[in-house]
Amino acid sequence: MVTFLEFEKPVAELEARIKELKGSSSSLDIAPEVEKLEAKASKLLRDTYAKLTPWQKTMVARHPARPHFKxxxxxxxxxxxxxxxxxxxAEDAAIQAGLxxxxxxxxxxxxxxxxxxxASRIKHNFGMGxxxxxRKAxxxxxxxxxxxxxxxxxxxxxxxxxxxxxxxxGQAEAVARSTQACLSVGVPFVAAIVGEGGSGGALALATANRIIMFEHSVYAVISPEGCASILWRTADKAADAAEAMKQTAQDLKRLGVIDTIVEEPLGGAQRAPEEAIDRLGDAVAHELQQLSGLTPAQLKAxxxxxxLAMGRAA
Structure with missing residues (x-):
């Protein structure tokens, strides 16, 4: 069952109507009407996702049905x-790892x-390491x-x-040590932002040779709500903060912060998780192949x- 976001309500209404028609016991031929409504819903979904605002992308990035690490x-x-x-x-369930x-x-x-x-969100502390x-990382x-x-x-x-x-x-020291470890390894390193990439908690696992990002993910030094609370003293300005922070994959690609944008299925990764994961896998494989010929010294450099190049004026 799809959980619809606030801005998806028009699509939700159409899909509810389609479901109602399909479940009706009417003897009338409803196939043409259903086909027409499905085409309309698909077009509306495509048009909606083609012009998402940064704040709407934040809501998509936080959607509970998006693919998780497991x-x-x-x-x-x-x-x-x-x-x-x-x-x-101790062991920290928020950060999972293995060979x-x-x-x-x-x-x-x-x-x-x-x-x-x-239950699992409490166990994993909502992904906050x-x-x-x-230190495990x-x-x-x-x-x-x-x-x-x-x-x-x-x-x-x-x-x-x-x-x-x-x-x-020692949270700050642990995050810094993890970031230092990212910079120090002499092996190919690819990081993927698959939902939210928030602050040093994200950077500590993403200081990689190549950074890829799902199309509707976000990556920033602070959440829009946190930024708004600091700048405007109210979280009500979160949408304005999201716009100002340039946190979308498209903005970050243009600014040189990330390397590759992974296109999501229509309506976001939450609508077709397996397809989204397969696309992510193809992107990771491509980046690893590009790095495979470099020596440890070259990878570090x-x-x-x-x-070091990020933020420098041209």
């Missing part, structure tokens, strides 16, 4: 073996898991580097967990140069 790994990674713990404090095979190639995979229902999660990046295994990350978080306990355990 869905992506389940479809793209064979022989996945989870690896847990930071060897210092597996991607299209026959051994890889280290990690990413944020938000959860798909109330704690210090132990980022750094540990496993170093492990991948030691055994010359490429790294793939799938980013989907509103940001690192801001709770008191996380701060007491490429990654460092990429991030």
């Amino acid at each position: 869905d992506i790994v389940g479809r793209l990674i064979e022989d996945f073996t989870p690896l847990a713990g930071d060897r210092k404090f 597996g095979r991607f299209r026959g190639q051994p890889v280290m995979v990690m990413g944020h898991e938000k959860g798909s229902d109330t 704690k210090p132990e999660g980022y 750094a540990r496993l990046m170093e492990l991948a580097d030691r055994f010359n295994v490429p790294i793939i990350t799938f980013v989907d978080t509103s940001g690192a967990f801001p709770g008191v306990q996380a701060e007491e355990r 490429d990654r460092r140069g990429k991030f």
Whole structure:
């Protein structure tokens, strides 16, 4: 069952009418009417998604039915073996990681898991990593580097967990160490923004050689609500903040922050998750192939140069 967003209400009304007609017991031939309504709904959906505002894209990026880490790994990674713990404090369920095979190639995979229902969202802390999660990520990046295994990350978080306990355990230092580990590894590294890419909590898993992004995902230093609360002292200005922050895949590609935009199925990845994941897999495979001929020194230099170049005036 599709969960419709606020701006999708006209489409929802048409699809409800189609469902009603299909479920009717009328002896009349309703096929022509259903076909007409389906064409109208498809066109309306296409037109709606062709002109989404940055705030509407934020709502799509947060849609609960979008592919999550477990869905992506389940479809793209064979022989996945989870690896847990930071060897210092605990295991963090918000950041999942492990070894597996991607299209026959051994890889280290990690990413944020938000959860798909109330119980799993609480278990995974809504995808907000704690210090132990980022220390685990750094540990496993170093492990991948030691055994010359490429790294793939799938980013989907509103940001690192801001709770008191996380701060007491060194959240800022853990995020910084994870980011440092990203820059230090001498193996091919591809990061994919699949939902929200929020603040340092996202960057700590996305300081990669190549950054790809789903068409309707967002990536920014802060959430639109947080930005609006700081600038205008009210979260009601979130739509204005989303516009100003240039957080969409299209803006970020133009600014040189990301490398590739992965086209989503009509109506967003939440409408056809398996198709979306397959497209994501093709994009990841392409980027890994492009990086395969580089030496460890070249990979490090490429990654460092990429991030140093961001924000520089032409």
